[in-house]
Amino acid sequence: MARASQIEPxxxxxxEDALDTLVALVADDLQACNRLIVERMQSPVxxxxxxxxxxxxxxxxxxxxxxxxxxxxxxxxxxKRHVALAACVExxxxxxxxxxxxxxxxxxxxxxxxxxxxxxxKPSVLVGDFLFARAFQLMVEDGSLPVLxxxxxxxxxxxxxxxxQLATQNDTATTEEQYLQVVEGKTAALFAAAARVGAVVADRxxxxxxxxxxxxxxxxxxxxxxxxxxxxxxxxxxxxKTVGDDFREGKITLPVLLALSRGTEIxxxxxxxxxxERDQGPGDLRRAQDLMRVHGALRDTxxxxxxxxxxxxxxxxxxxxxxxxxxxxxIVEFCIARAR
Amino acid sequence: MARASQIEPxxxxxxEDALDTLVALVADDLQACNRLIVERMQSPVxxxxxxxxxxxxxxxxxxxxxxxxxxxxxxxxxxKRHVALAACVExxxxxxxxxxxxxxxxxxxxxxxxxxxxxxxKPSVLVGDFLFARAFQLMVEDGSLPVLxxxxxxxxxxxxxxxxQLATQNDTATTEEQYLQVVEGKTAALFAAAARVGAVVADRxxxxxxxxxxxxxxxxxxxxxxxxxxxxxxxxxxxxKTVGDDFREGKITLPVLLALSRGTEIxxxxxxxxxxERDQGPGDLRRAQDLMRVHGALRDTxxxxxxxxxxxxxxxxxxxxxxxxxxxxxIVEFCIARAR
Numbered sequence: 001m002a003r004a005s006q007i008e009p010x011x012x013x014x015x016e017d018a019l020d021t022l023v024a025l026v027a028d029d030l031q032a033c034n035r036l037i038v039e040r041m042q043s044p045v046x047x048x049x050x051x052x053x054x055x056x057x058x059x060x061x062x063x064x065x066x067x068x069x070x071x072x073x074x075x076x077x078x079x080k081r082h083v084a085l086a087a088c089v090e091x092x093x094x095x096x097x098x099x100x101x102x103x104x105x106x107x108x109x110x111x112x113x114x115x116x117x118x119x120x121x122k123p124s125v126l127v128g129d130f131l132f133a134r135a136f137q138l139m140v141e142d143g144s145l146p147v148l149x150x151x152x153x154x155x156x157x158x159x160x161x162x163x164x165q166l167a168t169q170n171d172t173a174t175t176e177e178q179y180l181q182v183v184e185g186k187t188a189a190l191f192a193a194a195a196r197v198g199a200v201v202a203d204r205x206x207x208x209x210x211x212x213x214x215x216x217x218x219x220x221x222x223x224x225x226x227x228x229x230x231x232x233x234x235x236x237x238x239x240x241k242t243v244g245d246d247f248r249e250g251k252i253t254l255p256v257l258l259a260l261s262r263g264t265e266i267x268x269x270x271x272x273x274x275x276x277e278r279d280q281g282p283g284d285l286r287r288a289q290d291l292m293r294v295h296g297a298l299r300d301t302x303x304x305x306x307x308x309x310x311x312x313x314x315x316x317x318x319x320x321x322x323x324x325x326x327x328x329x330x331i332v333e334f335c336i337a338r339a340r
Numbered sequence: 341m342a343r344a345s346q347i348e349p350x351x352x353x354x355x356e357d358a359l360d361t362l363v364a365l366v367a368d369d370l371q372a373c374n375r376l377i378v379e380r381m382q383s384p385v386x387x388x389x390x391x392x393x394x395x396x397x398x399x400x401x402x403x404x405x406x407x408x409x410x411x412x413x414x415x416x417x418x419x420k421r422h423v424a425l426a427a428c429v430e431x432x433x434x435x436x437x438x439x440x441x442x443x444x445x446x447x448x449x450x451x452x453x454x455x456x457x458x459x460x461x462k463p464s465v466l467v468g469d470f471l472f473a474r475a476f477q478l479m480v481e482d483g484s485l486p487v488l489x490x491x492x493x494x495x496x497x498x499x500x501x502x503x504x505q506l507a508t509q510n511d512t513a514t515t516e517e518q519y520l521q522v523v524e525g526k527t528a529a530l531f532a533a534a535a536r537v538g539a540v541v542a543d544r545x546x547x548x549x550x551x552x553x554x555x556x557x558x559x560x561x562x563x564x565x566x567x568x569x570x571x572x573x574x575x576x577x578x579x580x581k582t583v584g585d586d587f588r589e590g591k592i593t594l595p596v597l598l599a600l601s602r603g604t605e606i607x608x609x610x611x612x613x614x615x616x617e618r619d620q621g622p623g624d625l626r627r628a629q630d631l632m633r634v635h636g637a638l639r640d641t642x643x644x645x646x647x648x649x650x651x652x653x654x655x656x657x658x659x660x661x662x663x664x665x666x667x668x669x670x671i672v673e674f675c676i677a678r679a680r
Contacts, residue, residue, distance in 0.1 A: 043500055043503075044500070045500045045503045045504045045507065046507075047503050047504075047506070047507050048499075048500065048503055095469075096469075099465050099466065099469060102461075102462075102465060103461075103462040103465060103466065121442075121443075121461075122442075122443040122506055123503060123506055125439050125442060125443060125465055126439065126443065126499055126502045126503045126506065127499070127503060128469075129435075129436075129439060129468075129472070129495070129498075129499040129502070130496055130499035130500060130503065132469070132472065132495075133492055133495035133496035133498075133499055134496055136476055136488070136492035136495070137489070137492045137493060137496055139492075140485060140488045140489045140492050143485055145480060145483055145485070148476070148480045148488065149477075149480045152473055152476035152477045152479075152480050153477060155469070155472075155473035155476070156470055156473035156474055156477060158469075158473075159388075159466055159467070159469040159470035159473055160383055160384070160385045160388065160470060162466045162469070163383075163385045163387050163388055163463060163466045163467060163470065164385045164387075166387070166462055166463055166466065167385065167386075167387050
């Protein structure tokens with residue numbers, strides 16, 4: 001990506017296809033995983049599958065379970081254990097989405113009405129709890145204590161990241177270090193665990209487990225940095241996507257921290273008024289976007305994402321070349337190429 | 341308890357001391373469990389131990405972990421595994437309390453400001469998630485897949501019970517069967533699991549596991565039935581305790597179902613207006629209490645609790661007499677004797 005571009009189309013050719021390539025590579029397993037997800041979100045309490053279907057079946061990218069499926073394949077796993085564990089990963093992810101939307105008071109999720117907007121906050125909290133418990137039941141059925149250790153640790157780290165995000169919200173004194181801690185918790189921990197589990201089911205040496213963990217962690221950070229840049233992107237706005245959610249909530253993300261640290265005193269006053277005091281008027285989001293352009297905040301956030309992406313790619317070097325390694329490498333480009 | 345009394349003091353002598361007797365019997369283990377709880381609710385994210393301390397340390401009765409400790413002792417367990425598993429049980433319980441209070445919009449918990457009232461709904465949801473994940477980490481450290489199966493199943497069942505409660509709230513067409521399903525989920529499942537885990541750590545035969553499960557399940561139902569009666573108790577009101585929470589929220593509990601099914605058409609209209617339409621005015625709680633007295637609804641709820649209590653006692657019969665069995669039997673009386 002050319003440094004001068006403000007998150008303009010500059011992705012490597014074919015980055016959009018990388019997800020399709022990965023999906024094609026594990027197509028049967030992904031189908032089996034989706035079937036299992038639908039099967040195991042059932043309950044005699046009808047509201048549970050109703051609400052779960054809304055979010056589970058509403059078609060996310062299944063990025064995290066795809067990591068588990070592809071990593072297991074990369075590591076030569078020949079059984080079917082990775083299918084159920086990929087479903088666990090998606091259940092944990094879905095549970096955190098449900099709770100996130102309650103916490104963020106979001107009205108939309110993936111362009112549709114969010115579960116909390118449609119069903120209310122209360123069932124969203126409780127169905128999140130159910131899916132979380134169901135994830136652990138699936139892991140217990142798989143029977144691997146190392147897998148249980150990895151995913152229970154990830155679940156605790158996610159919650160820590162979410163609480164830290166809440167604690168730093170509306171606080172312009174937040175440091176980059178704290179921001180990264182939030183990102184590592186709320187996003188990267190599950191990416192890392194999802195990939196790592198692939199090596200564990202294949203019974204591969206510790207070095208490969210660590211490599212997949214590093215791949216997932218760096219990919220997850222890159223993914224979140226790009227997400228945080230997209231929330232201020234004029235190009236996204238032009239495409240009809242929602243921008244400005246983080247701004248309205250006063251979330252302190254890297255684009256904000258960069259614009260803030262590079263801004264004049266008057267500009268710093270603007271950020272404090274809008275994010276800390278949450279005193280926002282018409283034109284403020286536009287001004288925030290302008291300040292980010294002036295200070296190259298989005299460009300440099302994506303630049304930073306790219307360096308985490310590079311670290312993710314390096315981590316894959318311990319594995320022999322092949323379609324799985326290429327597909328996982330392609331996902332790095334896919335995540336970063338969204339920033340256009 | 342005399343049938344004519346309307347939840348009047350009529351408990352077996354010494355029922356109040358039964359909890360003290362149980363606590364004394366496992367005093368060292370309970371102290372170790374409390375230390376572990378405080379130790380393992382720590383996190384670099386300061387808000388987590390702050391909020392957790394508010395609810396964990398705010399002095400519940402620790403009834404559920406006590407069941408695990410006493411059951412393990414009853415089964416002759418000589419190690420220390422039951423201490424960590426008792427802490428898991430309390431973490432799961434605490435996580436559900438945090439989420440319950442968000443769902444019920446409760447301002448009070450154990451007579452103090454609830455965590456959601458003090459810290460807000462958002463951190464309550466997320467710290468609940470953290471404690472739930474931490475419970476699973478502790479179980480993984482213990483390393484028993486059967487224990488993990490029991491407690492992850494209990495966690496899923498609790499969530500199902502809570503969702504069903506939400507679905508039946510404000511619905512006077514709720515059946516007694518549905519009500520019991522709610523109670524078995526939201527309360528009895530964790531009582532059953534807590535007691536059962538005691539037999540599992542002691543590596544006892546399946547019959548003893550099942551006996552402790554039945555003890556815990558029936559005790560839990562009795563406990564909840566008494567709780568539901570207390571929420572309408574004039575005597576509780578006289579003692580300065582809060583009553584009427586269930587009424588205000590329109591929860592359909594056994595006292596309501598009994599008064600409803602025994603009531604005139606005019607009375608049924610009263611219940612529909614107050615609970616279904618949630619149209620409540622001054623004097624309505626008083627009228628609800630009067631109708632329950634007229635129809636013996638609280639008396640018969642406690643009577644029903646007593647029969648579940650008897651089933652809990654019968655379940656203990658497979659164990660030899662001794663101080664542990666007596667203490668667990670005493671807890672049945674303790675739970676029912678609260679109804680005065």
